[in-house]
Amino acid sequence: MRKNLILFWMIAVILPLSSFAQGVDFKSLTMKEAQAVAEKEKKMIFIDFYTTWCGPCKMMSSEVFTQDQVGEYFNRTFVNLKVDAEKGEGVELAKKYQVKAYPTFVVLRADGTEVYRTAGARPADEFVDKIRKGIDPKWSPEGLTRRYEKGERTPELVNEYALLQMESGNGEIGGKVVQEYFDKLSDKKRVKPENFFLYDRYTLNYKDPKADYMFANKDRFIKVNGKEVVEPLLYNWLRQEMIPFVMAKGVPDTGENLKALQDLETKIQKAALANPGCMSELDEIARVRWGGDLKAYLDICREKFASLESKDRFSILLSLGALQEENDTIKTLAAGLLRDHLDEFENTNRRVLYMTLLNLEGKKEYRLRASIDGVKKGKVTVSYFLRGKFEREDYEFDNHMIDISLAGRDTVAASVRLLCEELACPTARGNDYYPHFNFIVVPGEAAVVKVNAEKGKVAELEWQRGGSISHDFVRLNYDLLEADERDYNQLVMDNIIRGGDIRDYPDEFQASWDAGKRRVMAFIRENPNSFISVMELWEHYIWFDENEAEDIYNRFPANLKVSPYGRVIAQRLERSKDSRTGQSAKNFVKKDMNGKTVSLEKLRGKYVLLDFWGSWCGPCRASHPHLKELYEKYKKQVVFINVAQENVKDLNEARKLWKTAVKEDGMTWTQILNNEGRDEYDVVRLFNISSFPTKVLIDPNGVVVSRMVGGMVDAGEILKKVLGK
Numbered sequence: 001m002r003k004n005l006i007l008f009w010m011i012a013v014i015l016p017l018s019s020f021a022q023g024v025d026f027k028s029l030t031m032k033e034a035q036a037v038a039e040k041e042k043k044m045i046f047i048d049f050y051t052t053w054c055g056p057c058k059m060m061s062s063e064v065f066t067q068d069q070v071g072e073y074f075n076r077t078f079v080n081l082k083v084d085a086e087k088g089e090g091v092e093l094a095k096k097y098q099v100k101a102y103p104t105f106v107v108l109r110a111d112g113t114e115v116y117r118t119a120g121a122r123p124a125d126e127f128v129d130k131i132r133k134g135i136d137p138k139w140s141p142e143g144l145t146r147r148y149e150k151g152e153r154t155p156e157l158v159n160e161y162a163l164l165q166m167e168s169g170n171g172e173i174g175g176k177v178v179q180e181y182f183d184k185l186s187d188k189k190r191v192k193p194e195n196f197f198l199y200d201r202y203t204l205n206y207k208d209p210k211a212d213y214m215f216a217n218k219d220r221f222i223k224v225n226g227k228e229v230v231e232p233l234l235y236n237w238l239r240q241e242m243i244p245f246v247m248a249k250g251v252p253d254t255g256e257n258l259k260a261l262q263d264l265e266t267k268i269q270k271a272a273l274a275n276p277g278c279m280s281e282l283d284e285i286a287r288v289r290w291g292g293d294l295k296a297y298l299d300i301c302r303e304k305f306a307s308l309e310s311k312d313r314f315s316i317l318l319s320l321g322a323l324q325e326e327n328d329t330i331k332t333l334a335a336g337l338l339r340d341h342l343d344e345f346e347n348t349n350r351r352v353l354y355m356t357l358l359n360l361e362g363k364k365e366y367r368l369r370a371s372i373d374g375v376k377k378g379k380v381t382v383s384y385f386l387r388g389k390f391e392r393e394d395y396e397f398d399n400h401m402i403d404i405s406l407a408g409r410d411t412v413a414a415s416v417r418l419l420c421e422e423l424a425c426p427t428a429r430g431n432d433y434y435p436h437f438n439f440i441v442v443p444g445e446a447a448v449v450k451v452n453a454e455k456g457k458v459a460e461l462e463w464q465r466g467g468s469i470s471h472d473f474v475r476l477n478y479d480l481l482e483a484d485e486r487d488y489n490q491l492v493m494d495n496i497i498r499g500g501d502i503r504d505y506p507d508e509f510q511a512s513w514d515a516g517k518r519r520v521m522a523f524i525r526e527n528p529n530s531f532i533s534v535m536e537l538w539e540h541y542i543w544f545d546e547n548e549a550e551d552i553y554n555r556f557p558a559n560l561k562v563s564p565y566g567r568v569i570a571q572r573l574e575r576s577k578d579s580r581t582g583q584s585a586k587n588f589v590k591k592d593m594n595g596k597t598v599s600l601e602k603l604r605g606k607y608v609l610l611d612f613w614g615s616w617c618g619p620c621r622a623s624h625p626h627l628k629e630l631y632e633k634y635k636k637q638v639v640f641i642n643v644a645q646e647n648v649k650d651l652n653e654a655r656k657l658w659k660t661a662v663k664e665d666g667m668t669w670t671q672i673l674n675n676e677g678r679d680e681y682d683v684v685r686l687f688n689i690s691s692f693p694t695k696v697l698i699d700p701n702g703v704v705v706s707r708m709v710g711g712m713v714d715a716g717e718i719l720k721k722v723l724g725k
Contacts, residue, residue, distance in 0.1 A: 023071040026082040031093060031112070038079045038110035044135065045108040046078035049085045049094055054102040055348035056121035064124045073128050077135075078107070107135055116140065118167075133160065141168075153181060155194040162202065178202045182210060191217065191224045199233060206237035206267070215271060231273050238268055238279065243315055245286035248334070249322035253292070261286065281307045285316075294326060298333045305341065314349055317341060321356040335360040363407045364443035368470075370402040370416075370461075372451040378420035380404070384412050384441065402451070411442050411469065411535070423455050428499025435459040435493070440473040440532075449474065456497065458489045472532040476523050485519070488512035513712060517543060528555035531563070538565035541572060542691055542709035546580040549573065572690070579688040581705060585698045588681040593662065593671040598641065600702070607638040607723070608698040609715070612689045614645050615661035619711030620693040624665040630716055631669055637723055640669040643683050645692070651675055697722065 026048070027034065038045050048065075050057035061082075064070055074080055085094035085102065093099075097106050097114065107115045116134035133139035138147075141164055148161045158181045165174035182190070182198055189195060190213065203210045214221055214234065221230045241264050244251055251257045268279055281304045288300045305313055320334040338357040345353060358365055377398040384391055386408065395404055402416070417436040424432040437451060437459040445467030453459040463474045481489075488508050495502045502509070520540055524533045534556055541549060550573050553561070560566050578586065585608075587601040600608065611627060613620035631640050644661075646654035654675040662671050674683050687696055695708040695715050699722075706718050 023066040024074045024080050026080045034079050034081055035110050035112060043079050046074060047081045047083050047106045049083050049099045049104040051086050051102050057103040059121050060103055064127055067124045070124050070128055159197045191220050193225050196225055206241055211237050234271055235273055235277055242282045246282050246289060246316060247319035249319055250289050278308050294330050298337060302337055313341060317353050321359055324359055331360050358407050363409055365405055365407045366441045366443050367446040368404045368439055369448045370451045372400055372453055374453050375420045375422050376400055381417045381419060382414055384414035386412055406441050408443050414439055414441050418453055423453055425456050425497050427497050433496050437461055440470060442467055442469045445470055458493055469531045472530045476532055480519050482515035482519060484511040484515040529557055534560045534563060534565045538568055546576045576688045583704055584702050585704050586686045588683050588686060590672045590677060590681055598670060603639055604702050605700045609638050609640050610696040611642045612692060612694045614692055615657045616647055617692045623693055623711050634719055642667060643672045643674050645674045645684050
């Protein structure tokens with residue numbers, strides 16, 4: 001019984017301790033609620049102002065605020081809040097307390113008045129000490145200043161007061177405080193541990209007189225402070241001086257700089273460090289870099305990298321950005337070295353090196369951040385075509401946030417498929433259907449959107465912020481969708497799930513097609529300054545009369561005209577000058593299928609409808625039944641001429657394919673094979689035909705009055721409009 005009682009009391013004592021030691025307990029409270037709790041518990045308020053993109057913020061959250069000793073102090077002393085400075089109440093709080101950098105930590109009284117602030121990530125012990133002293137009147141900025149001005153000069157006070165001046169932007173005053181203190185110390189006190197802060201905090205390089213003093217008195221410093229403390233500091237000063245000589249940019253080849261390198265090598269030898277680290281490897285790299293052969297330099301970097309410290313590898317890799325203007329061989333070698341070591345680094349360092357790599361490769365990053373309320377975590381697949389090649393990349397996401405980074409040189413449309421069980425719909429074929437959304441990859445841009453996704457529903461995007469091109473893409477493809485398009489998109493999804501045939505809904509398809517065409521054409525006409533407009537005009541050039549296309553092109557700003565899409569449009573417009581509507585049709589003379597000569601010039605006084613097609617062209621063949629109807633209706637007013645272009649080199653084979661298709665399609669009017677006599681009259685080239693089917697209507701005066709490109713254009717409507725019936 002006694003043993004059980006003892007065990008009970010041991011557990012009772014241990015449990016509160018272990019439950020208390022859980023890191024900082026950040027409360028989910030509004031500022032007003034936090035003030036009420038602070039007033040009741042007689043505590044101050046600690047606010048961690050952060051952002052979701054801030055690397056140091058994440059480091060503090062994962063490595064400092066999770067530690068037991070940090071939690072013990074902060075939970076006892078403060079009501080703790082984490083405030084996203086870019087969301088909700090955090091926006092106003094950050095503005096009120098003038099938060100300019102992240103992370104920023106602010107301590108407040110219960111009434112909201114500021115007591116102390118500091119910024120930037122720090123190790124746990126240093127951070128706790130910083131906050132503890134910051135709220136102590138004796139160590140507050142006012143307290144430190146008052147004590148220093150009264151003449152107090154203890155090592156701890158001088159250390160904190162000098163740091164206060166430097167953090168306040170008064171670096172010159174802080175340096176003067178340190179130097180005056182150092183100058184007044186005796187030789188004996190200069191080596192004391194309590195004054196070691198003069199060297200490890202306020203001596204920046206080995207040219208500082210304080211560094212000279214330590215080098216000259218190395219043995220005394222080691223005796224009093226220990227080799228494990230002194231030698232790393234000496235090594236770091238020497239290493240810092242060596243680093244410029246190993247950078248890719250290189251120190252200018254002058255006699256003065258060569259002497260500086262030689263003096264540094266002499267100083268390294270005299271220092272006689274018990275653990276010289278990787279100084280000899282750095283010196284080897286420096287000597288090769290001094291020689292000026294960049295390939296040899298990159299080769300020795302690769303050879304010696306395994307022996308270098310991580311911070312030295314980082315410095316060298318970061319410096320490779322200076323090679324952007326070198327030849328492709330050097331840039332490729334530098335990019336390869338960067339890529340091989342990129343995964344050694346994390347957070348901000350990795351991102352900086354990644355951007356350096358992209359610059360060397362001539363690429364830029366595009367970042368898409370998408371919140372998705374309906375799903376907390378899962379997988380997404382990004383797919384797109386790049387220079388004719390299908391690309392696919394997989395990403396994991398968590399906490400309702402998709403974060404995708406893609407790098408490249410080209411702007412391309414892409415699709416994201418949401419492979420989440422919550423959204424999976426079993427289909428009649430036995431597999432699962434997952435919704436998707438489309439976006440555009442724009443190197444150098446970023447976009448933040450919200451994804452509205454429900455099971456069995458077409459996913460939609462809501463724009464939040466980002467680059468102008470991404471914004472216009474979302475506006476065109478989501479905000480401006482007409483009801484017929486939305487209905488048809490949902491109908492397509494429903495058919496996939498049920499196993500139906502979408503071809504059973506031709507009217508719905510036509511309505512969606514017409515709405516989409518109206519939407520895109522209106523956007524292009526109304527947004528001449530948008531990159532999306534020039535891209536869409538390039539893709540849907542055939543929808544426009546080329547005179548209107550030229551007018552739109554002329555309204556594009558210069559940067560869009562010289563874009564890859566703009567240049568192609570300009571080429572098309574140039575080629576079409578002699579064959580557009582309003583231009584006189586060029587004459588041709590050809591033999592028809594029956595050997596009869598057909599001359600366009602001799603057909604003056606009549607309307608002529610040219611139908612450019614080929615036996616291989618599905619949309620062409622699909623349009624022929626309707627063309628037969630038009631022929632029967634208008635054959636007394638219009639001369640119908642079909643001009644076939646077969647995609648085979650052998651003329652006999654071309655004739656066979658052509659004649660077979662004409663017979664199968666039941667076309668009894670004038671039929672011409674462009675492959676025959678092409679050297680003399682290439683009718684396809686004369687009329688600038690780049691897409692099949694294309695129909696060209698010529699009036700009795702020999703003037704082109706209409707060009708109908710594609711199988712979706714109804715030539716009957718054009719004939720009715722022109723002929724009045």
